[in-house]
Amino acid sequence: MQESKEKFIVPIGPQHPALKEPGHFEFTVDGETVTSATIRLGFVHRGIEKMAESRTYIQNLYLFERICGICSHVHATAFASGVEKLAGVTVSPRVKAIRTLFLELERIQSHLLWLGVAAHEGGFDTLFMYSWRDRETVMDIHETISGNRVHHSVNLIGGVKFDITPEQVKKSLKGLDFLEERAKYYEKVVTTDETFLGRTRNVGTMTKEQATVLSAVGPTARASGVQRDVRVESPYAGYPEYPVNIVLDEGGDLSARFIVRIKELYECFRICREILKNLPEGELSVKVPRRIPAGEVVSRVEAPRGELFYFIKSNGGETPERVKVRTPSLCNWSTISSVAVGHKLADMPMLLVGIDPCFSCNDRLVTVRQANTSQTMYWEDLRKYGVEYYK
Amino acid sequence: MTTIGAMFGDVFKSLFKKPVTEKYPFERKPDPERLRGKLFWDAEKCTGCQLCVRDCPANALELIVIDRASKKFVMKYHAERCTFCNQCVFSCKFGCLNLSHEDWELASLQQEPMTISYGREEDIKFLLEKAAQPDNPETEKECK
Amino acid sequence: MLLGMAYEFFDRKLVARYQNRIGPRWFQPMADMIKLLAKEEIIPDGVNKGLFIFLPILGFAAALTSALYIPMLGFAPAFSFRGDLVVVVYMLSVMTICLGLAGANTVDRFSIIGATRTLTQLFSYEAPFLLALLAPALAAGSWQISEINTYAHNNLWMILTQPIGFLVALIALMGKLELPPFDAPEAETEIVSGALTEYSGRGLALFRLGKDVELVIGLTLIAAFYLGGLANPLDFILKTLGLLLVVALLQSLFARLRIDQTVGMWWRVGALLALVQLLIIVIARLL
Numbered sequence: 047m048q049e050s051k052e053k054f055i056v057p058i059g060p061q062h063p064a065l066k067e068p069g070h071f072e073f074t075v076d077g078e079t080v081t082s083a084t085i086r087l088g089f090v091h092r093g094i095e096k097m098a099e100s101r102t103y104i105q106n107l108y109l110f111e112r113i114c115g116i117c118s119h120v121h122a123t124a125f126a127s128g129v130e131k132l133a134g135v136t137v138s139p140r141v142k143a144i145r146t147l148f149l150e151l152e153r154i155q156s157h158l159l160w161l162g163v164a165a166h167e168g169g170f171d172t173l174f175m176y177s178w179r180d181r182e183t184v185m186d187i188h189e190t191i192s193g194n195r196v197h198h199s200v201n202l203i204g205g206v207k208f209d210i211t212p213e214q215v216k217k218s219l220k221g222l223d224f225l226e227e228r229a230k231y232y233e234k235v236v237t238t239d240e241t242f243l244g245r246t247r248n249v250g251t252m253t254k255e256q257a258t259v260l261s262a263v264g265p266t267a268r269a270s271g272v273q274r275d276v277r278v279e280s281p282y283a284g285y286p287e288y289p290v291n292i293v294l295d296e297g298g299d300l301s302a303r304f305i306v307r308i309k310e311l312y313e314c315f316r317i318c319r320e321i322l323k324n325l326p327e328g329e330l331s332v333k334v335p336r337r338i339p340a341g342e343v344v345s346r347v348e349a350p351r352g353e354l355f356y357f358i359k360s361n362g363g364e365t366p367e368r369v370k371v372r373t374p375s376l377c378n379w380s381t382i383s384s385v386a387v388g389h390k391l392a393d394m395p396m397l398l399v400g401i402d403p404c405f406s407c408n409d410r411l412v413t414v415r416q417a418n419t420s421q422t423m424y425w426e427d428l429r430k431y432g433v434e435y436y437k
Numbered sequence: 438m439t440t441i442g443a444m445f446g447d448v449f450k451s452l453f454k455k456p457v458t459e460k461y462p463f464e465r466k467p468d469p470e471r472l473r474g475k476l477f478w479d480a481e482k483c484t485g486c487q488l489c490v491r492d493c494p495a496n497a498l499e500l501i502v503i504d505r506a507s508k509k510f511v512m513k514y515h516a517e518r519c520t521f522c523n524q525c526v527f528s529c530k531f532g533c534l535n536l537s538h539e540d541w542e543l544a545s546l547q548q549e550p551m552t553i554s555y556g557r558e559e560d561i562k563f564l565l566e567k568a569a570q571p572d573n574p575e576t577e578k579e580c581k
Numbered sequence: 582m583l584l585g586m587a588y589e590f591f592d593r594k595l596v597a598r599y600q601n602r603i604g605p606r607w608f609q610p611m612a613d614m615i616k617l618l619a620k621e622e623i624i625p626d627g628v629n630k631g632l633f634i635f636l637p638i639l640g641f642a643a644a645l646t647s648a649l650y651i652p653m654l655g656f657a658p659a660f661s662f663r664g665d666l667v668v669v670v671y672m673l674s675v676m677t678i679c680l681g682l683a684g685a686n687t688v689d690r691f692s693i694i695g696a697t698r699t700l701t702q703l704f705s706y707e708a709p710f711l712l713a714l715l716a717p718a719l720a721a722g723s724w725q726i727s728e729i730n731t732y733a734h735n736n737l738w739m740i741l742t743q744p745i746g747f748l749v750a751l752i753a754l755m756g757k758l759e760l761p762p763f764d765a766p767e768a769e770t771e772i773v774s775g776a777l778t779e780y781s782g783r784g785l786a787l788f789r790l791g792k793d794v795e796l797v798i799g800l801t802l803i804a805a806f807y808l809g810g811l812a813n814p815l816d817f818i819l820k821t822l823g824l825l826l827v828v829a830l831l832q833s834l835f836a837r838l839r840i841d842q843t844v845g846m847w848w849r850v851g852a853l854l855a856l857v858q859l860l861i862i863v864i865a866r867l868l
Contacts, residue, residue: 054690054693054694055690056694165836169761169762169764169836170835170836170837171833172599172600173836175600175602176600176601179601239835241762241835241836241837244838245836245838245839390839392839393839
């Protein structure tokens, strides 16, 4: 606890009612204005990448699904499609369509969750309660089709587990209609409520150049006008047949991020309806050998928070040699430390939640490389580095 | 055009509507058919290939072979390790496994109800007698 | 005290209903108080021990004392003397100042920020509250609460003759009590409870009880002045509950305002409105 002249360091520390997951932020505050910010993560590191090296590919599918609860299906799809590419297997159009359907349903669920949490950080508990009540409709659709509200476990390596029956289609369509009405209502609330706009307008403004330099991804970048969307740039799964219109906004501040995410909800509804009404034919799964041939593959998908990146390296055996996961929330943190300066302390939680942080996805190893030097760290180097750092 | 209190309509109407909270133990919603609850194993169809044991991400299944030739097996299911992922159901080519959609309230205060042994009556009895005399290693081969 | 807890219960239940969910059961605030009183009181390091223990007691005592002078449950107040309106309002401010001092007392960063916010908000909301209560006093021609009560009872409901004053009083009350949307001093998501962060057990229970009593007093005052006096218990309950309905509605409608927004908005708008109201009354009396 330091107190030097009039500067304070306010920790929004690992345990705090504002954060749903642990992460340490220190804001140096002068009165109510923030003068600098530092971030420290790593509280939820579980050693998943190391665990993956001692499990077979099928077991790994479920391990990676559980990196994050909200974006679980995206991780599983990225891994499954990567392994299928390594094994040289192509899946049928029906499988791709079902995977895409779940990807979009998960995006709906994630954006509704984020809307509630962001409203709660701004003190608007009523919006929080209402949006989570409506999120129950999506969860019910998930449960009817896949059997679980999160961690759907839809994927197999080589296909999906089950099919969608006509009654489920009808039920889902009804649910989607209800949700679309509510989304319109929330758009109206978020853009016209005076008190809410007072909290979100001109807070955390990030220009397009700043967003590009700081490598923001996902809706955070799209709210500043940067055109980054993996579904449009390099379509995967079913997206070539059901193309996505990218949603942009030029504002760059918090209210632009709200608007981008709600407009993405409309896109999700449209794609889900298209898929549900015309499901292509095809078989549900293809046999994939247990030993995957050696090789390396890169798999990129668009999680609700941004671009998710998987690197899978196989050496011909039953277990992968190395899997590297780079989650989108990790990219967006640097935007906070530069944008936070000059804002009031009361805006900090809203800023933090504006990039939609998912701490469980976050704890990976990040090495910042200077210009041209390359750094290959072996196990001994890593241990030495760790010991030095904590001395 | 900005207004004050944009949620007024909804909020005011909620005074007159029933709250959405479900009073859980007394009111329950009907279970969807695909809900993934407790695992059930059919001993008649099993051939002892053990693909399910190998594929389980949580090592929740154990197959104890009593007599391979006449297909006598006992399956031990650790419900506390199971993640209800459904992979074993799809790995099994003979359809021996399925996850029930009615039996999903599995919380308990002790360890014992969590480890469930499935099999024919005589096989389980045989196993329990074997466990009572621990030094006969021939017939009991525990895999994985 | 019991009334305070009952009103806290009604408030929480109403807000919950507005949010389309079931609220707590009727004995919840009492259960909270009993639990808090039973817990260990942890006194943090670096704090003035005497002040730490004394401040909650002082705040609570002030709140209870002011309750003596207002018509609770419609009965005549226990004591009353000329000019007791000023005393009551003063006592209520003592409660808020105790809160601010308690926050400034501890060395914890969150409490200090919370304390600065409380004191800032105190300045901006006390003045309009007093002014808004002054208007009916002027109309009734006295500074004694029981007399204002009888005057309001005998004449037309003052909400109709002084609507601006009513609005100002209601919003100023919400600001004083730190109810959302003016709960920046106690913002849960930003500074973990503000001034009350370090309190636990008995101290916290006393502060919370003090706030509940303040809620009842504030509502009674406004009901007595603007909604035509309180003659009997049934009247009291109906009118204050009606006011609580409106207050709970306002609580659930808005997002939390930042401290600079609350102060900025209110100093200009609120004080101005209250002054306008006073002017109208003065002019009306002179005519």
